[in-house]
Amino acid sequence: MRKSIRVSDAIPKMPVSFEQTVERTLNSVCKEQKSSARAKERTAENRWVPTGESVRTSKKTPKIRQIFAYCTVAVLLVAIVGIGAFVLRNALYNGRQTELSHGMTEQTELPKDDATLQNDVSYYFLVDGEPVYPFEGFAWESKPGLEADGAGVRIEDEKVRSQIPATEYSAGMPFAVLTADGWKMDEIIVFDAAYERIADVAGSGIPKEEGSVYVVTDLLNTLSPGTYYVSAIVSYRTENYSRGNEIAICLHVGTGAGEPSTTDAPILQPEPSLLPTPFASQSPSDPSSTQPPKDADEPQTYVTWSAALTGLLRTEDPDAVLNISIIAITYNEEDDLGFLYQGKSLTEYREEPALAAYWEAYDLWYFTVYPAVDEQNRGTPGWEKHDPGALFDAYWRERHTDAEIRAYEQAAEAYGEAKNALRSWRDSTAGKDAVRAFLQQECDRLNACGFRLQLVRVEDTQSYRLDGTATVEQLRAFPARDVTHFYWITLYNDDSPIDE
Amino acid sequence: MATIHDDVFVSEIRSVKRTAFGVAFLILKNTYDCEDAMSAAIVKAYEHRGTVKQRASFRAWFLRILRNEAYTILRERRKVFETDEIPEALTPFPDPAQSLDLRAALMRIPEEQRNALYLQQEGYSMEEIADVLHVPVGTVKSRISRAKQALRKILEEDDNA
Structure with missing residues (x-):
């Protein structure tokens, strides 16, 4: 008999495709809001229709419609069991002597009554096994973030304090955070000297070793001498903090790789780049720029590069040939795979005026009445x-x-039938053949651009990936199919992708 | 709060996404639909982020929207076919050796109970769970208690069998 029952044991591991859906959706909605006054008009005109599909906008917003329309299915997913170990081992062997410089830390969403902040350091680093408190003598700044020329928060609750993870930094381990019970790593971000984001790893994309060590990868070892900043966002949850409930500590650490620096990390936060687009959306002559396009209508490529690959792309000769693996490409079941139900696309069913009006009214009701x-x-x-x-139905x-x-009932029934037809088609031989054909087509297209890739079935799964080689220059100017396809590219070594 | 800044919104969604996946999965039982529900919930939450009273309540507010979206999808699915079967997972379980049994057992108790238990084990307060499930705190406690009892009973029966 089981001693304890953990519901989470019965839930599958959160798939990468789910994370991609989250990131892509966040990216889309935030960009849409920011882009312009035109965006406001669009938002007002095109209320989203909550039908369970990824695509929720009308024909009046072709861009966003396209973005959402691209279904959330990541095609080529590779299990990353053991990769954390590989990364850690790699880091241990390839370490470069580095020194810590300055940084800042901020804490948000503090528990109201259960803990207080003091100018003390309990967040520390281990350098060659010795604890280092590099950021003493800081002062908290005003809200919204508690920013300081130093790292460290002290929380009076001894239980919490004793569980704050140690951040380890040494020549042998570029960057790691040892987590303790109750803590989880949310995100690791690496900035360059200009404080521009060059790598961003979130959630389960963060490699894990032995259940307690998270490693950023050997990215830092691939960087040229200079100053870099690493931000590790960890959070802690405990029932002690029922009001604030979660402490999120954002620790910005300056890491002068090969060139000790005393430069403080800039206080200014960069614009969030939810999906890193480090190279494909920028001029090849300006590889340091990682800012996303300012306007949602500007072309942009949805590419996630593994951190190690990002480092190589920044440092290697343009003609250098790299072994790569494209482990995920998203597709649209209507446009890419040609799914139709009784001659109509799912979008056409969903945007039937009677149905769209109903769900628009539902949205309004749900948040007001x-x-x-x-x-x-x-x-x-x-x-x-x-x-x-x-x-709502009765109200309406x-x-x-x-x-x-x-009119509504007829439209809803037709849409429901179309959705269920799609559901069945996904699992059918025809559906799977369509996916494979699309990926082969994409492989051929990339090869026509100079890549040397082949479609590979991932062993014991229904998934595929594209393995092969490409030059640094080809990768920097990655020829995405169009602005709404999403790629996940990683290095490929020893017959397996290095997914970070 | 008047409105939530984009950075805060993104941070909150990222911090809740793992739990969100679990909540959606316990209702929908397949990852495709979880993605649809999550995408829909994010869009809806973003559009209406100004209605959140305070940041501390964001997680529960978002999970409530997500849960509602999951049920919307479930209703649409059931318009055409009713099924009690447990679809095969598309991704590996943390512990395949025991999780299939546990999952089957979980799906035999009411969704409200299994999600209450899940959220409690994820570190959510009773007040937050009550907010997500639209019930008083006392009801949450009794549901968690009933969920544990029911699961133990089911699993014990399976073990004996």
């Missing part, structure tokens, strides 16, 4: 079993004519 209703009825017997969708029907209701 419903919260008050929910608040009033909380605690009423049986309320927990209520279905907001059913409540009371306010519409029989003809409008019939």
Whole structure:
């Protein structure tokens, strides 16, 4: 008999495709909001239709529609078991003597009453086994972030304090964070001297070794001499902090690789680049620029480079040939695979005016009318079993004519049938053949651009990847199929991709 | 708060995504639909981020939206075919040796119970879970208790069998 039951043991590991969906969606919605006044108009005009599909905009927003339309299925996924070990081993052998410089730390979402911050250092580094407190003598700045010329927060709660992870930095290990119980690594970001983001690894993309050591990879060893900054975002959760509940500590560490620096990390935060587009969207003559396009309508390529590959692309000769593996490419089941149901695309079914109007009204209701209703009825017997969708449906029907209701029902039924047809098609032989054909087509197209790739079936899975070689220059100007396809590219060594 | 800055929004979503996957999976049981629900929930949350009262409540607010999206997808799916079967997972389990049994057992108890238990084990407070599930705190506690009892019973029966 089991001693304890962990629900998470019964949930599959969060797939990479899910993370990509999150990042792509975040990137799209944030860019859409920022882009211009035109974006506001679009947002107002094109309310999203919550139908369960990844694509939720009307024909009036072709760009965003395309972005969302690209289904969230990552085609080529490779298990990364053992890669963390490889990365760590690599780091140990390839270490370069480096020194710490300055940085800053910030803490957000502090627990209100359970802990206090003091100008003390409990976040420390291990250099050759010795603890180093590099950032003493800092002063907290005003909100929104507590920024300082130094690292370290002290939390009075001894239980929490004793569990703050140590950040280890030494010649043999470029950068690692030893996590303790209750802590998790959310994100690791590496900035160059200009404080521009050159690598960003989040969530489960962060390699893990022996269950407790996270390693940024050997990226730092591949960098040319200069000053770099590493930001490690860790968070801690405990029931002690039921109000703030989560402490997120963002530790910015200056790491002068081969060139000791005393330069403080700039306070200014760069614009978030949710999907790193380090090379393909920029001029080859300006490889240091990593800023994403300012406007959502500007061309941009959705490419994620592994950190090690990013480092090589920045330092290697343009003609150098690298072994690469494209482990994920996204596709659209309508445009790329040609899925149609009774001659119509899913988008056409979804954007049927009667259905779109219904879901637009639902959105409005859910965020304006419903919260008050929910608040009033909380605690009423049986309320927990209520279905907001059913409540809205009754609300909506009371306010519409029989003809409008019939039009909606017909559109909803047709859309439901189309979605279920797609669901079945995904698992059918025809669907799988279509995926393979698309990937072969993509492989051929890249080879026509000078790449030397072949489509490889990942052993014991239904997945594929593209393995082969390409020059640094070809990778810098990666010829994405169009602006809405998403690629995940990594180095390839010893018959397996190095996924970081 | 008046509105949530993009950076904060992104950070909050990233911090909750793993739990979000679990919440969606416990309802939808397949990763394709989880991705759809998550994408939909992010878009909706972003559009309405100004309605969050305070940042501390963002996670629960977002998970409530996600859960609603998951049920929307479930309703649409059931319009055409009803099924109680447990689809095969598309990705590996943390511990394949025992998780299939555990998963089968989990799917035999009500979704409200399994998600309450899951969120508790993920470190969510009773108040947050209550907010996600639209129930009073007392109900959350009783659901978690019932979930544990039911799971133990199911697994013990399986072990004996």
